[in-house]
Amino acid sequence: MTASTVERRDLRDLATFTIDPVSARDFDDAISAQAIGEEGARMWIHIADVAAHVPEGSKLDREARRRATSIYAPGTVEPMLPHSLSSDACSLRPGLVRAAVTVELELSGAEVRKAAFYIAR
Numbered sequence: 359m360t361a362s363t364v365e366r367r368d369l370r371d372l373a374t375f376t377i378d379p380v381s382a383r384d385f386d387d388a389i390s391a392q393a394i395g396e397e398g399a400r401m402w403i404h405i406a407d408v409a410a411h412v413p414e415g416s417k418l419d420r421e422a423r424r425r426a427t428s429i430y431a432p433g434t435v436e437p438m439l440p441h442s443l444s445s446d447a448c449s450l451r452p453g454l455v456r457a458a459v460t461v462e463l464e465l466s467g468a469e470v471r472k473a474a475f476y477i478a479r
Contacts, residue, residue, distance in 0.1 A: 366479040369460065372402060376450055383435055384428075384444045385451055388458070399465045406448040407477060408439065410457035455479050 372390040386406035394400055412419050422438050429436040437444045450456050457479055464472040
C-alpha cells in the first residue's frame with residue numbers, strides 16, 4: 359500500500375497554525391491544540407508529507423536524499439526539493455488542503471498519556 363492509496367485522516371476542521379517564521383520560504387511545520395478538562399490537552403503536530411509528492415526511488419527522490427536538507431545562507435536558500443514543491447505543494451498554507459504526517463498527543467500536564475501517528479490532510 360502506498361502513501362497515495364492510504365486514507366488520510368481529515369483534520370481540516372482543526373484550528374492549525376504554522377510554527378515556521380514569517381520569513382520562511384516553506385511552511386512545513388504546524389500545530390493544533392485543544393484543552394481537555396482543567397489540566398489536560400490534546401496536541402497535533404503536523405509535518406508536510408513530502409512523500410505524497412515524491413515517488414520513492416525516482417530521480418527527484420534520489421536528488422533530495424543526496425542533498426539531505428535545505429541549506430540557508432543570508433539572502434539565499436538551496437532547497438532540498440524544487441521550489442514548486444517546497445514552497446507550494448508541500449507548504450502547509452492557510453486555506454489550502456495539504457498532505458501531512460501528524461502525531462496526536464494526549465497530555466496530562468507535561469505527561470504524554472497517549473500518542474498516535476497517521477497521515478492526514
